[in-house]
Amino acid sequence: MxxxxxxxxxxxxxxxxxNGLTIGRTSKRFISxxxxxxxxxxxxxxxxxxxxxxxxxxxxxxxxxKLFAWIPSGSFQVDFGLLADPLSAVMxxxxxGVGFLIHVYSIGYMHDDxxxxxxxxxxxxxxxSMLILVLADNYLLMFVGWEGVGLCSYxxxxxxxxxxxxxxxxxxxxxxxxxxxxxxxLGLFIIFWQVGSLDFLTVNQVAxxxxxxxxxxxxxxTLLLFLGATxxxxxxxxxxxxxxxxxxxxxxxxxxxxxxxxxxGVYMIARSNVLYMMAPTSLLVxxxxxxxxxxxxxxxxxxxxxxxxxxxxxxxxxxGYMFVACGVAAFSAGIFHLMTHAFFKxxxxxxxxxxxxxxxxxxxxxYMGGLRKQMPWTFRTFIVATAAIAGIPMxxxxxxxxxxxxxxxxSQYGSIWIWLxxxxxxxxxxxxxxxxxxxxxxxxxxxxHHTKEHLHESPKVMTIPLMVLAVLSLxxxxxxxxxxxxxxxxxxxxxxxxxxxxxxEEAHHALLSGGHDSSLEMILMGSTIVLIIISIWLGVxxxxxxxxxxxxxxxxxxxIHTLLHGKYFVDELYGKIIVQPLIAGSLFLWKIFDVxxxxxxxxxxxxxxxxxxxxxRPIQSGKIRSYATIFLLGVVILVGIYIIK
Amino acid sequence: xxxxxxxxxxxxxxxVVGAAGVLLSRNLIVxxxxxxxxxxxxxxxxxxxxxxxxxxxxxVIVFIILTVAAxxxxxxxxxxxxxxxxxxxxxxxxxxxxxx
Numbered sequence: 001m002x003x004x005x006x007x008x009x010x011x012x013x014x015x016x017x018x019n020g021l022t023i024g025r026t027s028k029r030f031i032s033x034x035x036x037x038x039x040x041x042x043x044x045x046x047x048x049x050x051x052x053x054x055x056x057x058x059x060x061x062x063x064x065x066k067l068f069a070w071i072p073s074g075s076f077q078v079d080f081g082l083l084a085d086p087l088s089a090v091m092x093x094x095x096x097g098v099g100f101l102i103h104v105y106s107i108g109y110m111h112d113d114x115x116x117x118x119x120x121x122x123x124x125x126x127x128x129s130m131l132i133l134v135l136a137d138n139y140l141l142m143f144v145g146w147e148g149v150g151l152c153s154y155x156x157x158x159x160x161x162x163x164x165x166x167x168x169x170x171x172x173x174x175x176x177x178x179x180x181x182x183x184x185x186l187g188l189f190i191i192f193w194q195v196g197s198l199d200f201l202t203v204n205q206v207a208x209x210x211x212x213x214x215x216x217x218x219x220x221x222t223l224l225l226f227l228g229a230t231x232x233x234x235x236x237x238x239x240x241x242x243x244x245x246x247x248x249x250x251x252x253x254x255x256x257x258x259x260x261x262x263x264x265g266v267y268m269i270a271r272s273n274v275l276y277m278m279a280p281t282s283l284l285v286x287x288x289x290x291x292x293x294x295x296x297x298x299x300x301x302x303x304x305x306x307x308x309x310x311x312x313x314x315x316x317x318x319x320g321y322m323f324v325a326c327g328v329a330a331f332s333a334g335i336f337h338l339m340t341h342a343f344f345k346x347x348x349x350x351x352x353x354x355x356x357x358x359x360x361x362x363x364x365x366x367y368m369g370g371l372r373k374q375m376p377w378t379f380r381t382f383i384v385a386t387a388a389i390a391g392i393p394m395x396x397x398x399x400x401x402x403x404x405x406x407x408x409x410x411s412q413y414g415s416i417w418i419w420l421x422x423x424x425x426x427x428x429x430x431x432x433x434x435x436x437x438x439x440x441x442x443x444x445x446x447x448x449h450h451t452k453e454h455l456h457e458s459p460k461v462m463t464i465p466l467m468v469l470a471v472l473s474l475x476x477x478x479x480x481x482x483x484x485x486x487x488x489x490x491x492x493x494x495x496x497x498x499x500x501x502x503x504x505e506e507a508h509h510a511l512l513s514g515g516h517d518s519s520l521e522m523i524l525m526g527s528t529i530v531l532i533i534i535s536i537w538l539g540v541x542x543x544x545x546x547x548x549x550x551x552x553x554x555x556x557x558x559x560i561h562t563l564l565h566g567k568y569f570v571d572e573l574y575g576k577i578i579v580q581p582l583i584a585g586s587l588f589l590w591k592i593f594d595v596x597x598x599x600x601x602x603x604x605x606x607x608x609x610x611x612x613x614x615x616x617r618p619i620q621s622g623k624i625r626s627y628a629t630i631f632l633l634g635v636v637i638l639v640g641i642y643i644i645k
Numbered sequence: 646x647x648x649x650x651x652x653x654x655x656x657x658x659x660x661v662v663g664a665a666g667v668l669l670s671r672n673l674i675v676x677x678x679x680x681x682x683x684x685x686x687x688x689x690x691x692x693x694x695x696x697x698x699x700x701x702x703x704x705v706i707v708f709i710i711l712t713v714a715a716x717x718x719x720x721x722x723x724x725x726x727x728x729x730x731x732x733x734x735x736x737x738x739x740x741x742x743x744x745x
Contacts, residue, residue, distance in 0.1 A: 625669075625671070
């Protein structure tokens, strides 16, 4: 077969180099043409790869290109190779497709920014790294992409680095991610130590032979990999960086911190599904962390007033869902939700960006309201995305979320508790999204007079990507309609060759043969839908119809509201137990240990040497005759000793 | 035949004179000549024992020493001339550059 996989990451790389090397010397039109063109071409080749894969027989859907030997060092062999299978095909389509739309949107959003060229340079570098991450055929190359996206995330969060909070947020993201990367690397060490290779195909083949199922080593390796995933995908305990990452430009939040990079952890776990299936303990940990994060972040989102922060916590919460899916061994359900989430969350962020654009930078929802009249297209698309994330039937989020909830209930690794918390989170999601929409688009405008006069719909270059994403959010779920609703769940079938996971065969059999299961699934689904609709009605009632009741409720629940509004004070807690002791320890090391002990030792040694030298220096007087005298005396003494003996 | 002790005494005297010259004189040329004197004291001793024991080894060593001494004289004198060019003196105490 003709080798063309390498073209997919190559275009963004060229775009990055072209824009990066000519920064400040080219026109905005040129910059955006290069950047968007690169991603567009890459998208076309991704589609081509996808079609090539579809034309292959189901079992052999694999395109493997080894480009060159990257690290040939004795028994440690790593190739620079790219691998396209159904899993990475889904990922490259999402990355380049959503990425392209966000690039186009950015042309409008960043139009007046003085860092225009720098912005698109970073954005292309990001897409390049992300494509390397998802196309890599071994863990080490994946790690290169992993670090690359981390770097771009840092650069783009701190894009407006003149602002103290932005540069702090960038550093926070980088440092928190470093903790996760440390775990990822250690996990890789264990895998290489036991398997002797980091190649995905080899690892998947050899791992069942060298690891004992449920053994200590495989559990340690998978838990360490999961630590890496919690860093990148913002799960407890390392989620704290993602809400702060909203300091970056809004399209960046949409691309990196909602649609693509933060899902890298989910992708990595799905990619390692063979390993995870051998470590039930790790699966349980993944599921518990996932569901805990989903619920925890969902509650925080209830009480935030910054529109982007609500969305940020919502992202953390939805990522929790994906980990629940991985944790109950329904990896393809996780990837399914990853894809639909990429559509509707990118749309939500871009929509909020459009709102912020119109509001001249105002992000506080308390000063918004009534925007549906001035911004009809933003409003319409936003409603679609909200319906999708809330899980209204027939929107994409409904299918993926329901698949996850059902799997968390029915899978042999799932339990009713996970399902219950999952449903509770779904209700929270519906509620806070309703609150957001009502506060932003309905009611009376609460902005000041000046802003009100300048309200306007965003230019076409921004609204058209919104519309495309709205269509995707609407129909994106139809590739994976579950069997119980008469669908074929093509998505799970497509991913099946990669996923050893639950064995969707079995799940299907259970569904088709046992009528009990399928009616149970219908009941669960129906009750969830009813609860979600009640939750939405409650949101509308409290924030639109009867705002006095909302105020009363807030007052009567004041302690809880303070707790949620303060994000459970986790940042403060981390500050107290980690950051401050670290600073105090560093101060001790610097002021006491370094200054007194290290410097003291060195200076003391130098002083002692100097003193000794002062004493013995006169011996080397430089006078030849005194040397000769000492020399002669020495000879006489030696000879004298010799004779006397 | 002159007994060996005479040679020993003469050689010792020569050596002491040479050593005293090196230690007491400040003139580099005098020191240099004193060193030659010490070398020749050793030579004398070697020849004396060589004759006394009827062995040729001593003679050979003496010739080697003479050769080395000649070479050394050439180098040494060259050094002294250069020193003189630098400082216009050959007083050994004036060349104690290490001293602070």
